[in-house]
Amino acid sequence: MIELVSKDRCVTCDRCVEACPTNVFDRGADGIPVIARQSDCQTCFMCEAYCPTDALFVAPTVTPLPTGDPLRNEDHLVATGLLGSYRTGLGWGHGRTPGSRLAVGPDLTPHKESSHQAASNGRSCSPCRLISGR
Amino acid sequence: MIDILDLTADVLVAGGGPAGAWAALKAAQAGADVILVDKGYLGTSGATASAGTGVWYVEPETEAREAAMASRENLNGHLSDRRWMARVLDQTYANINELATAGRYPFPILDDGSELRRGVQGPEYMRRMRAWLKRAGVRILDHSPVLELLTDPAGAVAGVAGHRRQLDQPYRVRAGAVVLATGGCAFLSRALGCDVNTGDGALFAAEVGAAFSGMEFSNAYAIAPEFSTVTKTAYYNYATFYREDGTVLEGAGSQRGRSVIARALLTGRVFARLDLAGETVRAAMRLGQPNFFLPFDRMRIDPFTDRFPITLLLEGTVRGTGGVRVADEDCSTGVAGLYVAGDAATRELICGGFTGGGSHNSAWAMSSGTWAGTAAARHARALGPAAKRRRLIATGQAGLRPTGAQLGTHHDVVRAVQAETHPYEKNYLRHGDVLAEALATLDELWTYTSAHTRGPDPVGGRQAAAMVAHARWMYTAALARTESRGMHKRLDYPDTDPTRRHRLLVGGLDELWTKADPVRPHTPLDLAVAS
Ligand SMILES: Cc1cc2nc3c(=O)[nH]c(=O)nc-3n(C[C@H](O)[C@H](O)[C@H](O)COP(=O)(O)OP(=O)(O)OC[C@H]3O[C@@H](n4cnc5c(N)ncnc54)[C@H](O)[C@@H]3O)c2cc1C
Ligand code: SF4
Ligand code: SF4
Numbered sequence: 228m229i230e231l232v233s234k235d236r237c238v239t240c241d242r243c244v245e246a247c248p249t250n251v252f253d254r255g256a257d258g259i260p261v262i263a264r265q266s267d268c269q270t271c272f273m274c275e276a277y278c279p280t281d282a283l284f285v286a287p288t289v290t291p292l293p294t295g296d297p298l299r300n301e302d303h304l305v306a307t308g309l310l311g312s313y314r315t316g317l318g319w320g321h322g323r324t325p326g327s328r329l330a331v332g333p334d335l336t337p338h339k340e341s342s343h344q345a346a347s348n349g350r351s352c353s354p355c356r357l358i359s360g361r
Numbered sequence: 362m363i364d365i366l367d368l369t370a371d372v373l374v375a376g377g378g379p380a381g382a383w384a385a386l387k388a389a390q391a392g393a394d395v396i397l398v399d400k401g402y403l404g405t406s407g408a409t410a411s412a413g414t415g416v417w418y419v420e421p422e423t424e425a426r427e428a429a430m431a432s433r434e435n436l437n438g439h440l441s442d443r444r445w446m447a448r449v450l451d452q453t454y455a456n457i458n459e460l461a462t463a464g465r466y467p468f469p470i471l472d473d474g475s476e477l478r479r480g481v482q483g484p485e486y487m488r489r490m491r492a493w494l495k496r497a498g499v500r501i502l503d504h505s506p507v508l509e510l511l512t513d514p515a516g517a518v519a520g521v522a523g524h525r526r527q528l529d530q531p532y533r534v535r536a537g538a539v540v541l542a543t544g545g546c547a548f549l550s551r552a553l554g555c556d557v558n559t560g561d562g563a564l565f566a567a568e569v570g571a572a573f574s575g576m577e578f579s580n581a582y583a584i585a586p587e588f589s590t591v592t593k594t595a596y597y598n599y600a601t602f603y604r605e606d607g608t609v610l611e612g613a614g615s616q617r618g619r620s621v622i623a624r625a626l627l628t629g630r631v632f633a634r635l636d637l638a639g640e641t642v643r644a645a646m647r648l649g650q651p652n653f654f655l656p657f658d659r660m661r662i663d664p665f666t667d668r669f670p671i672t673l674l675l676e677g678t679v680r681g682t683g684g685v686r687v688a689d690e691d692c693s694t695g696v697a698g699l700y701v702a703g704d705a706a707t708r709e710l711i712c713g714g715f716t717g718g719g720s721h722n723s724a725w726a727m728s729s730g731t732w733a734g735t736a737a738a739r740h741a742r743a744l745g746p747a748a749k750r751r752r753l754i755a756t757g758q759a760g761l762r763p764t765g766a767q768l769g770t771h772h773d774v775v776r777a778v779q780a781e782t783h784p785y786e787k788n789y790l791r792h793g794d795v796l797a798e799a800l801a802t803l804d805e806l807w808t809y810t811s812a813h814t815r816g817p818d819p820v821g822g823r824q825a826a827a828m829v830a831h832a833r834w835m836y837t838a839a840l841a842r843t844e845s846r847g848m849h850k851r852l853d854y855p856d857t858d859p860t861r862r863h864r865l866l867v868g869g870l871d872e873l874w875t876k877a878d879p880v881r882p883h884t885p886l887d888l889a890v891a892s
Contacts, residue, residue: 248401248410248557250504250526269556270590272655273405276484287589287656289551298659309659316651317484325467327485331477332649333642337599 228268229285230292230299233310234259236282246277265291272313279320281311366525366532369749370396370500371741372734373521373536375507375562377403378410379723380703381542382490383456383730384737388540389497393738396534397499398523400506400543400820401557404491405484407544408679408704409723411554412593413483413650417724418457419450426450433721434884437713438846439862440575442883445710448690449721452728460486464493479720480649483554505532506820509757510539510565510699517697518569519751524819537741537748538698540733541566541685542726545678545704546831548782549775549824552583552592552674553652560678562705563834564827566685568756571694571701572868574686574878575709577838577849579831580788581680581716582623584615587630587670589656596646596653599638603668605630620850623673623785632668675783681848682708682716683835686866686878691736692729698740700733702726709864713882714847758870759811760826761819768813774825777806782832791839792852800836807833811871830870838867841875862886 229251239258248271253263262268268285275283286298297303304310318326372388374381377399385397399406419429430446457478460466466489468476494501504527511520511533520535546560563573583592597615602622604610610631613621625631638646643665647654657664678684684707688695692702703726712721741748760771781799782788807829816822842865844858845851864878881887 244527245503246402246405248406248554250401267556269551269554271405271411271554272652273411273484273554277405287586287591287659289588289590312658313651313655316647316654317482319484325485326648326651327482328467328469329648330480330482330650331469331645332480332595333599333638333645335595335598337637337642 228265228270228288228291229262229274229283231284231301231304232260232262233282233301236280238280240279242277242279243274243283247274275311275313276317276319278314281314284310363528363530366530368396368532368534370394370534370536372396372538372540372737373398373534374540374542374734375521376407376542376544376703376705377401377501377503378407378542378544378703378726379487379490380705380726380730381540382487382494383727384540384542384700384702384734385494385499386490386497387731387734388738389494389499391735391738393741395499396502396536397494398502398505398507398521398534400504400561402503403494403501404487406554406557408554408558409726410483410487411652413481413486413652414723415480415595415720416457416478417450417453417720418479419454421451421454431885433715434713436847437715438857439884439886440709440713440847440864440882442710443885444883449711449724449728452731453724456727456731460489464489481723502532507543507561507565508761508819508823509755510569511535511753512569512756513751514754515697516569518699519748519753522755522757526818526820533753535749535751535753537744538700538737540700540702540737541705542702542730542733543705545681545684546828547677547679548675548779548828548832550675550677550783551590552585552676552679553590555676555679558679558704559824560827560831561823562701563685564759564823564830565756566694566696566699566701567830567868567870568758569696569699571696571699572686572866573683573834574707574864574866575683575714575838576678576834576867577683577842577865578709578714578847579678579681579683579835580791580848581676582619582673582785582789583676583680584619584622584633584671585674586656586662587672588660590674591652591656592674592676593650593653596635596638596650597633599635599642600633601636602671603632603634605632607668619673620790622671623789626673627785630670633671634666634668635664638665673785673789675788677782678831679704680716680722682712682714683838684708687729690732692733693736700737702729702733714849757823759807759830760814760822760824763811763813763815765812767815770817771814771821771825774806774810774814774829778803778825778828778832782835790852791850793840793843794853796836796840800833800840803829803833803836807871833873834867837873837875838865841865841867
């Protein structure tokens with residue numbers, strides 16, 4: 228669930244308020260969004276993807292975390308590289324290569340590693356290579 | 362609350378997932394003035410946006426196409442139709458190529474310079490679709506769930522009414538035709554991106570007399586780490602499944618053997634480890650699906666070396682195949698002015714009784730969206746300006762206009778419907794006695810909801826009613842199909858009955874009905890019989 232809105236990073240652009248599909252945020256009086264309906268958060272990570280300054284963090288858990296949990300601590304999230312990590316994975320943000328350009332997943336039927344390597348060196352395995360999805 | 366927002370369009374599209382986005386685009390390309398409204402936000406909302414999809418993109422070569430069509434027919438119970446499969450393959454191929462060029466989607470580039478077009482990342486795909494729709498002149502209203510259809514006095518669909526929830530403002534759109542692309546129903550299970558999919562469109566369609574097909578194929582459950590929502594299942598092909606004591610759970614698997622997991626989860630925890638993936642595969646997985654790794658990285662779990670607990674989350678008709686019956690090739694519904702696309706429509710035509718992923722759904726969303734959008738534009742044009750002067754009649758009932766005193770909240774109804782649909786022992790491992798009992802409870806819940814539920818917010822009430830209706834159609838169809846076929850497996854009827862190889866229709870609101878679809882699936886089996 229959404230656990231963090233960083234006051235220091237937020238540039239009050241309202242992107243997350245618009246983009247959250249389940250309408251979890253309200254605009255705060257100071258422009259910084261407020262997590263108004265955390266119980267409606269569907270843990271889809273989309274607000275993180277849309278935040279231009281990596282000011283948001285969505286914990287992967289489906290219930291709210293206790294107050295002292297490290298995943299609610301901005302310093303911890305920065306130190307561990309977790310803050311903004313989904314945007315990095317998607318290749319979103321200025322100067323990045325869109326992740327979709329690189330999204331060549333593995334063959335979805337496990338081969339023995341040796342045969343897969345052999346196959347993926349050439350293009351022979353590409354018919355069964357699926358990208359995203361499922 | 363502020364005054365009602367009153368708008369007019371040729372075509373109104375309800376839902377901004379891929380099906381709705383393609384419908385709106387194609388209607389606009391056909392010259393229609395289009396408004397698209399979404400409950401959430403076109404770009405992030407729905408199953409595709411946060412999950413991403415493989416796409417049934419097959420080169421137009423006879424052998425490859427033949428293999429693609431044949432590959433699932435056994436699994437799907439031979440209920441899919443070859444003519445529909447062929448046209449979906451054609452349409453999908455065209456749309457994906459258009460997405461790459463006019464839509465500017467950045468597909469991976471292979472060593473020889475060609476692009477790999479067999480899948481799309483959800484956030485990127487839907488962001489591109491939004492930009493493309495804007496270029497095409499489509500007006501988009503986000504955070505504006507539809508609450509009901511409006512008809513003219515003759516019963517033809519003539520618009521929608523809804524609620525702009527960030528402004529607390531009601532709205533109404535008069536339109537020549539409406540496309541319902543509101544997705545399937547996952548019963549607020551928290552499956553990735555699916556909490557907006559509460560089956561609203563199905564309820565709206567039923568209220569104007571549309572029928573459903575394939576509602577028995579509605580028990581898709583997906584694997585997710587126990588603590589999380591990420592129901593991305595493809596990579597579990599590389600998993601071994603374990604019991605809590607560390608012994609291997611024999612027979613468990615992601616594709617075949619998911620019911621073994623369900624059974625084991627009834628009595629204890631189940632763990633997984635992706636131990637069949639070597640270094641190359643691991644690296645490719647990270648590039649292929651970055652969101653698959655979010656729960657692991659954030660909980661400091663290495664899925665390749667650590668055993669982690671898993672669960673199965675209900676995806677209902679999102680990765681089931683049931684939905685509004687498609688009456689014709691243009692995705693019309695039999696109700697004048699109403700068209701359906703994507704998961705809101707039945708996918709049996711190409712998926713029969715089984716999907717679970719593997720690219721057919723996304724192909725169906727973009728193909729049916731294309732046909733529905735094009736046909737809706739044509740319908741609106743044929744009606745001409747008189748369409749916008751029609752007297753409008755509201756059709757919404759349960760959850761919106763209770764017949765008695767308002768009691769309780771929609772939250773109570775949601776909890777009650779979840780208690781009948783989520784449990785594996787009811788919906789997954791199906792048995793007639795259990796289904797009948799659950800259906801009786803749901804029937805009572807429907808009577809109660811129709812009489813007493815409204816709000817506190819109008820969207821919540823409608824969602825709750827839609828879920829109850831959905832569950833009743835599901836179990837009515839599941840009880841009527843006294844055999845096992847596709848994903849619908851009955852413990853009391855474990856075999857497939859060759860005399861029941863037909864699609865099953867269901868409909869009604871207070872009184873439900875079922876009957877065999879008089880239209881037969883067109884399959885190689887039928888051709889063999891005919892010759
Ligand atoms: C985790 C996961 C992985 C998947 N992987 C694959 C795959 O690899 N390949 C594949 O083919 N398929 C896959 N699927 C299935 C695929 O995502 C769906 O079939 C597809 O998203 C259907 O598109 P849609 O537009 O019909 O519905 P959705 O994408 O669900 O969109 C429905 C839209 O309707 C809106 N809406 C709902 N109610 C209302 C209302 N009352 N008013 C206005 N708007 C409303 C919602 O906000 C949403 O934006 C997967 C599904 C999941 C959950
Ligand atoms: S994770 Fe999804 S549902 Fe939760 S706040 Fe972010 S965008 Fe909204
Ligand atoms: S998207 Fe990020 S920067 Fe913009 S308002 Fe939300 S938290 Fe602040």
